[in-house]
Amino acid sequence: MRRSIAKRSSLQMSVLSIFGVVLIAFFGYHCVWMWQEVRHQEALERAAVAIEQVLTRNSELLPTEMWRRVDELLVSIGNVRAKVYGVEGQVLYGPQVLLSQVKHKETLFFPLENLGGAMPIQRLELAMDISEDRKFLNFIGAMFAVAALVWGVLVMLLSGTLARFELKPLNKFGRKISELDPSDLSLRIKGDGEPEELYPVIEQFNRLMCKVEQHQEQLRSFNSNVAHELNTPLSSLTVSHELLLREKYPNPDHLKEALHSHLEELQRMNRIIQSMLFLSHASQGQYKDFRLIDKLSQPVMVVMDYMEAMLEEKGLHFELRGDASARVDTELIKRALSNLVSNAIRYANPKSTIQIKIDHEQANHLVRFTVSNEGECIPENSVPHLFEPFYRVDKSRSESGQNHGLGLAIVAAIARLHGGEPFAQCDGQWVRIGFTVRRV
Numbered sequence: 128m129r130r131s132i133a134k135r136s137s138l139q140m141s142v143l144s145i146f147g148v149v150l151i152a153f154f155g156y157h158c159v160w161m162w163q164e165v166r167h168q169e170a171l172e173r174a175a176v177a178i179e180q181v182l183t184r185n186s187e188l189l190p191t192e193m194w195r196r197v198d199e200l201l202v203s204i205g206n207v208r209a210k211v212y213g214v215e216g217q218v219l220y221g222p223q224v225l226l227s228q229v230k231h232k233e234t235l236f237f238p239l240e241n242l243g244g245a246m247p248i249q250r251l252e253l254a255m256d257i258s259e260d261r262k263f264l265n266f267i268g269a270m271f272a273v274a275a276l277v278w279g280v281l282v283m284l285l286s287g288t289l290a291r292f293e294l295k296p297l298n299k300f301g302r303k304i305s306e307l308d309p310s311d312l313s314l315r316i317k318g319d320g321e322p323e324e325l326y327p328v329i330e331q332f333n334r335l336m337c338k339v340e341q342h343q344e345q346l347r348s349f350n351s352n353v354a355h356e357l358n359t360p361l362s363s364l365t366v367s368h369e370l371l372l373r374e375k376y377p378n379p380d381h382l383k384e385a386l387h388s389h390l391e392e393l394q395r396m397n398r399i400i401q402s403m404l405f406l407s408h409a410s411q412g413q414y415k416d417f418r419l420i421d422k423l424s425q426p427v428m429v430v431m432d433y434m435e436a437m438l439e440e441k442g443l444h445f446e447l448r449g450d451a452s453a454r455v456d457t458e459l460i461k462r463a464l465s466n467l468v469s470n471a472i473r474y475a476n477p478k479s480t481i482q483i484k485i486d487h488e489q490a491n492h493l494v495r496f497t498v499s500n501e502g503e504c505i506p507e508n509s510v511p512h513l514f515e516p517f518y519r520v521d522k523s524r525s526e527s528g529q530n531h532g533l534g535l536a537i538v539a540a541i542a543r544l545h546g547g548e549p550f551a552q553c554d555g556q557w558v559r560i561g562f563t564v565r566r567v
Contacts, residue, residue, distance in 0.1 A: 159264055173208070175253055182239065206255055208221065209254075214247045220360055221252075316329050361396075367388065424450045426461050444481070446482045447483050453564055463538045481499070482501070485497075500557070514535045542564065
């Protein structure tokens with residue numbers, strides 16, 4: 128079930144608005160109730176003081192005359208009734224229950240001492256009829272409730288329309304996306320005049336389009352390079368077979384030489400296909416046999432032992448510096464190092480030293496493998512493209528019969544599979560190429 132932003136926003140606005148109105152109504156109702164309570168207590172206290180004064184001035188009168196004057200005072204006050212208790216708790220004046228027929232009343236007990244003369248008085252009880260005030264309070268509460276209900280209905284009706292109106296820019300943005308031509312990845316959405324909240328979305332969308340365009344261009348280049356790399360051996364095989372078919376009595380030596388040549392071309396095609404399959408599997412994360420290696424120098428030494436014959440052929444020397452531990456796939460690390468070392472041997476100056484350095488970056492929790500060789504510096508404009516499939520710095524030195532331009536691309540794929548990145552730089556006569564991996 129799809130969720131509607133407009134409906135959810137309108138519901139949230141309605142709930143918040145109704146909650147606010149109910150809160151205000153409750154606060155207003157409570158304020159009126161408190162004001163009435165204070166007014167009732169003040170009225171009762173004034174009546175108690177007035178009765179005390181009457182009893183004080185007329186304490187020497189007979190009880191009948193004294194209670195008559197109290198009656199006159201209560202009549203002048205209106206809705207207040209009184210009851211006077213003696214020192215033994217007996218009722219000296221007033222009914223047993225004040226305002227017994229009244230549902231809503233307010234009472235007050237007021238102490239009276241040294242009053243009454245021959246008839247000592249202990250305390251005074253007052254009661255006031257507050258029915259009218261309670262009716263007014265109920266009326267106020269009902270008005271607040273009706274106002275909250277009406278306001279809630281109005282907000283629910285208007286908030287949906289308001290939410291849809293505010294979401295129009297989002298719908299407009301969706302239409303802009305739908306109107307883009309899929310074949311033209313260079314198109315971008317302009318953020319001029321759009322709401323501020325849409326700027327991050329538009330910016331991220333344009334960045335995504337840039338990445339899609341780059342990946343599309345890389346895919347086109349990759350397909351073109353694949354076709355070119357496979358077309359060369361296929362064309363060679365086709366021409367060679369046509370020439371052999373034209374010979375009525377082929378020379379056995381010539382036929383054997385042709386078969387060797389065909390085998391080399393087929394092996395080259397097989398290496399290209401295997402490398403392409405590896406890149407495809409690596410990009411999908413299918414290699415995850417990661418184990419903790421305490422000494423990463425061990426797989427480096429295995430690679431160098433394997434490359435020892437190539438080192439001696441060019442009179443090169445090997446030097447290993449540093450060590451570290453990390454959770455890696457050992458076979459993949461060996462393959463990446465093998466590609467880097469073979470490149471370094473191929474382009475290193477004769478009788479120079481190939482350095483392999485292993486160090487760790489504490490801040491980024493990375494382990495860095497660097498393979499350095501003395502040789503011709505890589506052009507600066509070629510460094511960003513070194514790790515692209517089939518890219519070659521110098522076509523004349525590509526040795527296309529043996530190398531197909533996927534070695535450094537495989538290094539990059541292995542590095543990213545381990546949470547790192549490849550890198551390359553030139554420092555004078557030293558060429559340094561390597562990659563990083565996450566320690567854990």
